[in-house]
Amino acid sequence: MTNSLSRWVNILRWPVRFLVRSKLVPKDPCAELNIDRHKPIVYVLKTESLTDLVALERICKSLKLPLPTQPLQLGERKIPRYFCVQGRVPVFGKNNDANKFINRFSELINFLRQPEQQDVQIVPVALFWGRKPGREDDTVKAAVIADEQASWLRKIMMVLFLGRDNFVRFSQPISMVELIASRSSDERIAHKLSRLARFHFHRQAQTMLGPKLLYRNSLDQRLMKSPALQVAMQEYAQQKNLSDDQVKAEVSKLVDEIAANYSERLLRIGDRVLTWLWNKLYKGINISNAERVRQLAQDGEEIIFVPCHRSHMDYLLLSYVIYRQGMVPPHIAAGINLSFWPAGPIFRRGGAFFMRRTFKGNKLYAAVFREYLHQLFNNGYSVKYFTEGGRSRTGRLLSPKTGMIAMTVQGALRGIERPITLVPVYLGYDHVMEVGTYHSELKGKSKEKESVGQVVKTLRKLKNFGRGYVNFGQPISLNKHLDNEVPQWHESINPMEQQKPSWLTPTVNSLANKVMVNINNAAAVTAITLSALVVLGVERRVIAKSTLEAQLDLYLKLLRQARYSADITIPELSGKELLAHAIELKKFTVSEDDLGQVISLDISSAVTMTYYRNNILHLFALPSLIAASFVYHGVKTREQLDNVIEQLYPLLKNELFIGLSQQELATYVDDILLSLTALELISDSDGQYTIMTAHKPQLMILAQHIQETLERYAIVLKIMQKKPHIERSALNNDSHALAKRLSNIHGINAPEFFDKQVLSSFISELKEQGYIDHDDSHLPKVDQLVETVSGLLLPNVLATIKVSLN
Template identity: 45%
Template sequence: MSGWRKIYYKLLNLPLNVLVKSKPIPADMLTVLGLDPLCPILYVLPYYAKADLLTLRTQCLARDLPDPLTPLEIAGRQLPRYICLANGAKTAPDGQFKTLFHHYLDLYQVNPKLDVQILPVTVMFGRSPGRENNNPPYFRLLKGLRKIFTLLWLGRDTFVHFSAKVSLRALANEQGQDKAIANKLARVAAIHFLRQRLMIIGPPLPIRQDLFKKLLSSKVIEKAILDEARVKKISDKKASRSALLLMEEIATDISYEAVRFSDRILGWMWNRLYQGISVHNAQRVRKLAQAGHEIVYVPCHRSHMDYLLLSYVLYYQGLVPPHIAAGVNLNFWPAGPIFRRLGAFFIRRSFNGNKLYSTVFCEYLGELFSRGYSVEYFIEGGRSRTGRLLEPKTGILSITLQSMLRKGIRPITLVPVYIGYEHVMEVATYTKELRGAVKKKESLLQMIQGLRKLRNLGQGYVNFGEPLSLTDYLNHYAPDWRRSIDAVEAQRPSWLTPAVNDLASTIMIRINNAAAANAMNLCSTALLAARQFSLTAKQLLEQLDCYLQLLLHVPYTTEVTVPDKAPEELLNNALSMNKFQLKHDNGEDIITLSHEQAVLVTYYRNNIQHLLILPSLVASIVINHHGISRQEVIHQVALIYPMLKAELFLHYSQEQLPSVLNALCDELIRQQLINESHHQLMANPMRCYPLQLLAAGASDRLQRYAITFFLLSTHSSIIRAELEKTAVCWHRVYPHYRVLIPLNLLIKQGSRY
C-alpha cells in the first residue's frame, strides 16, 4: 500500500473510530472458524465500500488476523488480500471479482501445494429489515451522503459477520481450474451473501393493517366469521369486527428501533446482574438459518427472564430475534405494548369454546411461518414451579404441524433450547404457590416489585439442543404424511395426534439433553442429600468432585455442559450467591442450609436431577445389598426405568441401559465408592459417606414410588384424584417412609404395575 493511501486511510479511520463500534459474529470466531494461521487468508466481501473495509480491518487487527489492506505476497507476486463481489451496494458480480479470482487460481496451478483460506465477510451497519411495500428510510441523494447518515445513526450498531472458511485447494480440486469456476463461484457467493443478509436481518416486517386485511380475506377465517355470526345471531359485519379485534389482541407490532433500544438496556442490565452468559451450540442454528430453514425455538421455561435472555443471545449471535408466543396475562400496560414492540404475540391459555379465536390464531401463526419469520414458544405452557420440565402442552405444536401441512411452507426445524440460571428471581414465589398460595395476576405493581428483586443472578446458560426437522420426523413417523396434505382442511389425519404427542416428548428429551450443570445446582444437590442439610467444606468438595467425575467420564450426552472449574472454585462461586450459610465449628468450615433455604434450592437441584438419577439409583441399590451382581442391578433398574424415563424425560432406551449402567458401575469402582469382588458389587466402607450422599439423590423419588405402589396394592380400585391426595398426606406424615418400604420391596411391588 502506497504512502498516500496509508495517509488517506488513516484520515478516514479517525471519524470511523468515533462513529463505529462493531461486534464480531460469532463472538468466538477464532474457535468456531478454525482458521489455520500458516495458510494465507483471502477476505471476500459482498461489495466495495471503504467504511466496510476499514471496519473489517479493525476487527481483524484486534484478533491477530492478517490486515485486509496489506497485499498478499505469494511466489513473488502481490495480490489484494480482499475481493469484493461487486463495486456497488448490490451483489451483482462484476469482472474485477472474476479477474482477481483467476489470478489466485493461476498461483495454485504453479504451486499445487498452495492453499488459501477464503473467508466470506459481511459488514452490516444496523439490522433493520424494513417494512413490506416501503422503501428503506435512507437518504438517496448521494451514495457518500447516504453512508454518512447511516454511520451517524447506525454506526454503534455494526456487526461484522465471518462465515465458514472455504479452501481454495479443495475448491479447485472439486470444480476444476478453468474460467467457468470463477463464474460459478460468483453466483454461489451472491446467493451466500443474500442468504446471510436474510439470516441476520430477516424478511421485511409486515404493515400491520395490510396483514389483517390479508387474514380477513382468507377462506378459513371468512368461514369462521360466518359461523360466528350464525351461532351468536349477529351481523356478518359485527362478527368481522370481532375477528379484527382478536387480531389486534394477538398480533405483534415489532419495531427495529425498539429492539435497538432494548439492546442497550439489556446489555447494561446483563453486565450488572449476571457474572456472564454462557452460550453453546449456536453455530448449528446459524447453519440452519443460512440453509433457509424456518426456525421454531422451543425453550424450557424457568423465568420471565427467558423471553429477554434468548432474544438478546440470538441478536448477538447474528440471528433474527424471533416472534415470541407470550401468555395473554402479560398483556397489561406498560409491559404488553413493550413486549409487543419487541416481537411478542399473545396467546390465551385455552381455546375451548371459541372457534373464531382458534381459527384467527392458527391463521396468524401460519402466516408468520409462510413469511419466513422465526418463532419462539414455550411448550410447557407456563413457568416450571419445581425446576423440572413440565408435561408438554401440545396445542401450539399441533398448530405448527398443521400449518406446515396446509400451507406448504419452507422446511420447519424445531430447535430445543435449555435455559438455566444460578439464581431465578421468582423461586420464592414459586415455593409459596406450591404450598397453596394463589398465583398473583401480573400487573404494573408486581413488575415494579420484581425489579426490586434484581440483584446478583450469577451465571446464565443458553444451550441449543439438537435440532429436529419436521419433514425428517414425519418421513420417519408417518411415511405417507404427504398424502394427508390435501385432506387436512377437511379432517385431522388419524396419525396427527399420536405424532404430536411423540414429537412433544422428543423435544422435552432434547431440551434435557442440553442441560447445564453449574456451581449452584451441584452444591444444592449435595447439601440436600445430607442430614440436616449440612456438610463440612471437605465433605462438600469431595462430593462435588464425585459429581464432576461422573458427568465427565460417563457423560449423559455430549451436549451437556459441565463446569471446567475445580471443586474449590465451584464452592466459592456458590457461596457468593448468598444461598448457603457458612459456619465455623471446631476449626472446620461447615456449609449448611436453613429449612427455608433447603426448600428454595430444591429448584436448582431439580434442574439437573435427570443427569444424576441413574448413578444415584445404582448407589442406592448397592447400599441396600451386602453384595449384588451387575446383572441384578441392571434388572432392578430396568423395572422402574420406564417411570423414571417418563417423569424426567430421560433419553436412554431400554436397550441402552445395560451398557450405561455397566459404565456407571465402572466409574463408581474407579472412584473407589464401591468394590467388586467375585462378580459382586458392594459398598466401600472407607468411602461410605459420599456413596450415601450419591444414593440419597434418588431417595425422594423412590419414596414416592413406594407410597404409590403400596396404596395401589391395598386399594386396587382407588381413583387417581384420591390416590394423589392420599399419597401427599402419607408423604407428609412419613417423611422417611423409605425406611418402612425398602428398595427391594419397591422393586417387587413396581414389577406388578
C-alpha cells in the same frame, strides 16, 4: 493496497474508532468456527467498501487475526488479503466492476496450484449496519439506512446513524486446496466461488434481517381473505345470527388482541437496554450451540424455538441472545396476562403475540389465532413458544402442553413450503428472581397477577445474580419426524381447511416428549446446581467444605467420563472453584469449627435450593440409582443391576424426560460402571461388584439423589398394595397426605415431593406401563416393583411408610 487506498484507510480509522461499535457474530469466531490463526487467511466481503474494511480491521485486531489491510505474503509474492464479490458503488450510475474480482480470484487460484504453496483459508465476512428488514409494501427505499448496494455517500450517513449497530458476521472458513482440487479451469472455479459467495451473503442477510414486515392493515387483509378463516367466519355468523360486517369487526378486535406490532427500532433500543440489564443482573451469559441454529436459519428453515420456562426473564433473555447471535428475534407466544400496560405494547413491538389460556368455547378466536400463526409461518417469521405452558415452580420440566405443537403440525398440513424445524432450548440461571414466590404458590398461596407494581418491585431488587445459561439443543425436523411416525402424512395436506387426522394426537404427543427430552439433553451444569445437589443429599444439609469440594470433583469426573449427552455443558473448573463461586452468590451458609469450615443450608434455603438441584436431577438419576442398588439393595452382579434398571427406568424416563433408547441405555450404564470403577467407588472382579470401603461415603451421597423419587414411588405403590381396588382420585389424595407426613417427619424439603400433579403423572405412567388395569385395580407385577423399590430405600423411611399405613 495502493497508496491512495492506504491513505483513505488511514483517514477513516479515526471516525470509525469513535462512531462505530461493532458486535461480533459469533462472539468467538476462531473457537466456534475453527478459524486457524496460524494458517494464511483471505477475507471475502460482499461489497468493496473502505468503511467495512476499516471496521473489519478493528475486529481482526481484537481477535488477533491477520488484518485485512495488510497484504498476504505467499512465498515471494504479496497478494491482497481481502476480496469482494461486488465492486464499489458510485454515487450515481451502476457498478461496472463485475469481472474485477473474478480475475483476482483466478490469479490467486493459479498461484496456489504451484506445488510448494500452502493452503489458504477463505473466510467470508458480512457486515451489517443496522438490522432493518424494510416493509413488504414499501414503495420508496429508505435513503439512509438501506444497506443494499450503498454508495460511499450513503455509507457515511449509515455510519453516522447506525455506527453503534454494526454487526460483523464471520462464517466457516473454506479450504482453497479443496476448491482447486477439481479439474476445472481457474476462471471457472473463480466464477463458482463468486456465485457461492453471492448466495451465501444473500442468505446471511435473510438470517440477520429476516423477512420484510407487513403493515397491520395488510396483515388484517390477508387474514380476512384466508379461505380457512372465511369458512370459520361464515359458520360463526350463522351460529350467532350476525352480519358479515359484524363478524369482520369482531375478527378485527381479536387480531388487535392477538397480533404483534414488530419494530426494528425498538429492538435496537432494547439491545442497549438489555445489555445494561444483563450487566446489572448477571456476570455473563453462557451460550452453547448457537452456530447450529444460525446454520438452520441460513439454510432457509422455518425455525420454532421451544424453550423451557423458568422465569419471566426467559422472554427477554432468549430474544436478546438470538438477536446478538446474528438472527432475527422470533415472534413470541405470550400469555394474555402479560398484555398489561405498559409492558403489553412494549412486548408487542418486541414481537410478542398474546394468547388466552384456553381456546374452549370460542371457535372464532381459535380460528383467528391459528390463521395468525399460519401467516407467521408462511411469511418466514421464526416463532417462540413455551411447551410447558407456564413457568416451572419446582425447577423440573413440566409435562408439555401440546396445543401450540398441534397447531404447528397443522400448519405443516396447510402446505408450508419451507421445512419446519423445532429448536429445543435449555434456559438456566444462577438465581431465579421468582423462586421465592414459586414456593409460596406451591404451599397454596394464590398466584399474584402481573402488574406495573410487580415490575417496579422487581426493578428495585436488581443486583448481580451470577450467570445465565442458554443452550440450544438438538434441532428436530418436523418433516422428518412426520416421515418416521406417519409416512403417509402428505396425504393429509390441505391448504384450505384445518386438518385433524386420526394420527395427529399420538404424533403430537411423541413430538412434544421429544422436545422435552432434547431440552434436558442440553442442560447446563453449574456451580449452584451441582453444589445444591450435593448439600441436599447429606444428612441435615451440613457438610465439611473439604468433603463437598471432593464430591464436586467426583461428579465433574463422572459427568465427563459417563457422558449423558453431547449437548450438556460442564464447567471447566475444579470442585474448589465451583464452590467458591456458589459461596460468592450467598446461597450457602459458611461456618467454622475446630476442624475447619462447614457448608450448610437452613430449612428456608434448602427449600429454595431444591429448585436449582432439580434443573440437573435427570443427569444423576441413573448414576444415583446404580449407587443405591449397590449401597442399599445389595446388588453384586450386572444381571441383578439390569433387573433393577429394567423395572425403574421406564418410570424415571417418563418423569424426568430421559430419552435413552435400550441400546443407548445399556451403553450409558456401561460407562457409569466404568467411571465408578475408575473413580475407585466400586471394584469389578469378573462381573462381581464390590463397594470400595475407602470411598463408600462418597458412593452413599451419590445414592441419596434418587431417594426422594423412590420414596414417592414407594408411597403410591404401598397404598396400591394395601388397597388393591382404590380409585385413582383417592389414590392421589391418599398419596398426597402420606407424602406430606413423610416430608414433615424426615425433613424432606422438596415442594414437588407431595405435589399432586407429580403424583398424578406417576400414577398415570403406572397405568401406561401396565401396573394398573382398566378398572383401577393393580396387577400382580406391582408386588415385584414394591419389593424392588423398598430394597432401595433407607430403612427408617420405609418403616415410617409402613407404620403410617397400618
